[in-house]
Amino acid sequence: MRLPRRLLSAVPSLIGIVILTFVLTRLLPGDPAAYFAGPAATPESIEEVRVQLGLDKSIFAQFVDYISALSRLDLGRSLSSGQTVVDDLTARLPATLELTVSALLLAAILGIALGFGAALRPGRWPDRLCDAVTVFGQAMPTFFLGLLLVYVFYYKLEWAPAPMGRLEIFYSSPTEVTGFWTIDTLLEGDIGAFQGVIRQLILPVITLALFGLGPIASMTRTSLLQVLGGDSVRTARAFGLSSRKVLWTYAFLPAAVPILNTIGMVLSFLLGANVLVEKVFGWPGVGAYAIEALLVSDFAPVQGFVLLMAVTYVVVNLCIDLLAAAIDPRARTDG
Amino acid sequence: MAENTATLPAVRRTHRMPLSKRLPLVFLALLVFAGVFGPLLAPYDPTATNSSEALSPPSLAHWFGTDQLGRDVFSRTLAATRTDLLVGAVAVSISLVLGTMIGALAGWRGGRMDVVLGRFVDSIMAFPLFVLAVGIAAGLGNSLTSVIVATAIVNLPFYARAVRFEVARRRNAGWVEAALLARIPPVKIVTFHILPNLVALLATQSSLNMGWAILNAAGLSFIGLGIRPPEAEWGIMVADGASYIFSGEWWVFTFPGLALMSAVLIFTRAGDALRQLLDPRSK
Numbered sequence: 001m002r003l004p005r006r007l008l009s010a011v012p013s014l015i016g017i018v019i020l021t022f023v024l025t026r027l028l029p030g031d032p033a034a035y036f037a038g039p040a041a042t043p044e045s046i047e048e049v050r051v052q053l054g055l056d057k058s059i060f061a062q063f064v065d066y067i068s069a070l071s072r073l074d075l076g077r078s079l080s081s082g083q084t085v086v087d088d089l090t091a092r093l094p095a096t097l098e099l100t101v102s103a104l105l106l107a108a109i110l111g112i113a114l115g116f117g118a119a120l121r122p123g124r125w126p127d128r129l130c131d132a133v134t135v136f137g138q139a140m141p142t143f144f145l146g147l148l149l150v151y152v153f154y155y156k157l158e159w160a161p162a163p164m165g166r167l168e169i170f171y172s173s174p175t176e177v178t179g180f181w182t183i184d185t186l187l188e189g190d191i192g193a194f195q196g197v198i199r200q201l202i203l204p205v206i207t208l209a210l211f212g213l214g215p216i217a218s219m220t221r222t223s224l225l226q227v228l229g230g231d232s233v234r235t236a237r238a239f240g241l242s243s244r245k246v247l248w249t250y251a252f253l254p255a256a257v258p259i260l261n262t263i264g265m266v267l268s269f270l271l272g273a274n275v276l277v278e279k280v281f282g283w284p285g286v287g288a289y290a291i292e293a294l295l296v297s298d299f300a301p302v303q304g305f306v307l308l309m310a311v312t313y314v315v316v317n318l319c320i321d322l323l324a325a326a327i328d329p330r331a332r333t334d335g
Numbered sequence: 336m337a338e339n340t341a342t343l344p345a346v347r348r349t350h351r352m353p354l355s356k357r358l359p360l361v362f363l364a365l366l367v368f369a370g371v372f373g374p375l376l377a378p379y380d381p382t383a384t385n386s387s388e389a390l391s392p393p394s395l396a397h398w399f400g401t402d403q404l405g406r407d408v409f410s411r412t413l414a415a416t417r418t419d420l421l422v423g424a425v426a427v428s429i430s431l432v433l434g435t436m437i438g439a440l441a442g443w444r445g446g447r448m449d450v451v452l453g454r455f456v457d458s459i460m461a462f463p464l465f466v467l468a469v470g471i472a473a474g475l476g477n478s479l480t481s482v483i484v485a486t487a488i489v490n491l492p493f494y495a496r497a498v499r500f501e502v503a504r505r506r507n508a509g510w511v512e513a514a515l516l517a518r519i520p521p522v523k524i525v526t527f528h529i530l531p532n533l534v535a536l537l538a539t540q541s542s543l544n545m546g547w548a549i550l551n552a553a554g555l556s557f558i559g560l561g562i563r564p565p566e567a568e569w570g571i572m573v574a575d576g577a578s579y580i581f582s583g584e585w586w587v588f589t590f591p592g593l594a595l596m597s598a599v600l601i602f603t604r605a606g607d608a609l610r611q612l613l614d615p616r617s618k
Contacts, residue, residue: 012454012457013457013458013461016454016455016457016458016461017458017461017462019458020458020459020462020467021470023474024470024471024473024474025474026474027471027474027475135600135603135604136600138546138599138603139546139550139596139597139599139600139603140596140599141550141553141554141557141570141573141592141595141596141599142554143554143557143570143573143574144573144588144592144595144596147573147576147577147580147588147592148589148592150580151580151585151588151589155580155581155583267463268462268463268464269463269464269465270463271463271465271466272463272464272465272466272468273465275465275466275469275554275558276465276554276557276558279557279558280577290469291469291558291559294469294473294477294558294559294560295477295559297477299473299474302469302470302473303470303473305466305469305470306462306466306467306469306470309462309463309466310461310462310463310466310467313461313462313463314461
């Protein structure tokens with residue numbers, strides 16, 4: 001009963017996303033038919049392209065076409081790669097997800113640890129560190145941080161491999177099973193390639209994680225401080241429960257829901273910042289693909305990318321809602 | 336008299352505000368100064384090339400070194416301040432005005448208008464914002480205007496939501512009812528009697544937003560959207576300098592990157608300082 005209602009709550013967002021992405025395809029100033037027909041087009045050929053693209057129909061009919069294409073998972077064809085956009089995106093999505101998920105995990109672990117430290121020693125050095133990381137993480141442009149790390153760890157110290165993709169050329173890339181190369185190389189038992197994959201991942205993951213760390217750390221701190229100062233913790237302490245029990249059961253679990261929601265929000269930042277980080281590290285993901293297409297005015301891939309990222313974000317947030325409801329009974333009532 | 340007692344505590348708080356809290360505001364003034372007078376203060380012409388001095392490291396003549404065309408990185412970084420601040424300021428002004436109008440309309444009218452506008456704003460927030468900005472900039476065509484519009488749209492929800500909440504909260508207040516009975520048109524009530532209460536909130540939000548807007552616009556130009564290369568802009572300068580990392584010319588990307596970071600830092604910190612200065616309830 002509860003689950004379907006949660007699922008339904010995502011529907012308005014999805015409808016909004018579909019409408020907005022449709023509007024984006026119709027924003028291009030001037031006549032799109034003339035644009036796609038090319039500079040040497042005659043009025044007749046422009047008209048032909050217009051009919052071909054369905055641009056001669058009313059805007060409503062165009063919207064219906066768009067919806068029916070979407071329901072057939074047809075996002076059009078990329079002019080530069082010649083493939084369908086869906087095929088291109090499917091091929092590149094795992095690279096993006098492996099990077100983003102690793103960064104989100106790292107940011108969550110470090111952020112919660114930092115926030116914990118800060119909440120337990122307010123005003124002391126862990127708190128200051130938490131504050132400094134939050135402030136700098138917010139202000140640091142991800143692409144600049146990525147380049148700095150490349151300069152220091154690749155060029156100067158030579159600790160990191162060249163920032164060019166998921167694996168150096170002298171390793172053979174694994175056969176895709178999950179699409180996550182860390183897992184695929186292990187499945188093949190190729191330890192050397194696994195280490196190679198990890199080495200490529202380290203710098204971009206750190207870049208993204210530092211960007212996402214701040215909000216998680218400060219939410220953990222705030223949320224935990226609030227619970228620690230509350231009646232339940234005071235009562236638990238008065239009953240003489242061990243401080244470990246108090247901290248984990250009576251403080252951390254109630255504080256977990258706002259932290260989870262913040263992690264969902266950080267995912268949105270990371271999916272955006274990913275575009276920049278993929279460019280810096282030559283990462284063959286969907287963001288880099290969209291930018292390449294964008295710069296040669298190939299719009300179908302860009303729209304497919306925007307839609308895919310928005311849907312990913314909505315789906316993950318839905319999962320987070322469900323997880324929050326599982327952890328905290330208080331989060332179950334409002335839906 | 337009532338006015339005096341209302342402003343007095345605020346004044347006293349300014350004096351009690353520790354230097355560390357006021358510092359961001361001082362830096363903010365310096366940053367704006369650099370934005371206004373930067374191109375005049377630059378020791379070299381920011382676009383003048385000089386191939387004999389290409390890629391020379393920082394020295395007394397060129398504090399930040401020179402780039403691949405021998406242009407002075409210090410002059411370019413300084414001159415870029417104006418471009419970046421202007422893009423940020425125009426974008427934030429658009430989101431402030433549009434967001435306030437949407438929020439005021441939704442909060443005042445309520446009902447179906449509120450639902451429709453609310454859904455629109457929620458739909459914007461359903462996207463990862465930088466991804467949406469890329470999509471908008473792509474949809475509008477590759478130009479500076481589309482970068483500004485994209486940045487404005489993704490920041491609009493923050494204003495719309497805040498203003499909607501504050502207007503809806505006052506919508507049914509006794510004094511609003513009195514004003515309506517006195518036949519004061521709703522537009523006037525909202526503009527002259529409700530919105531002035533939100534100035535502190537919106538000023539704080541705008542300063543925070545300037546930081547994000549600049550970051551967003553610089554990110555878009557880093558990936559090749561908007562501002563075109565000969566123009567000095569931090570995002571493009573970092574992108575240009577990126578190619579020279581592999582031959583060790585670190586200064587080309589580092590200085591504009593640091594300038595960008597400092598500007599964002601100053602705006603977000605100044606936003607926090609403003610909040611403490613203007614809002615008696617926070618601390």
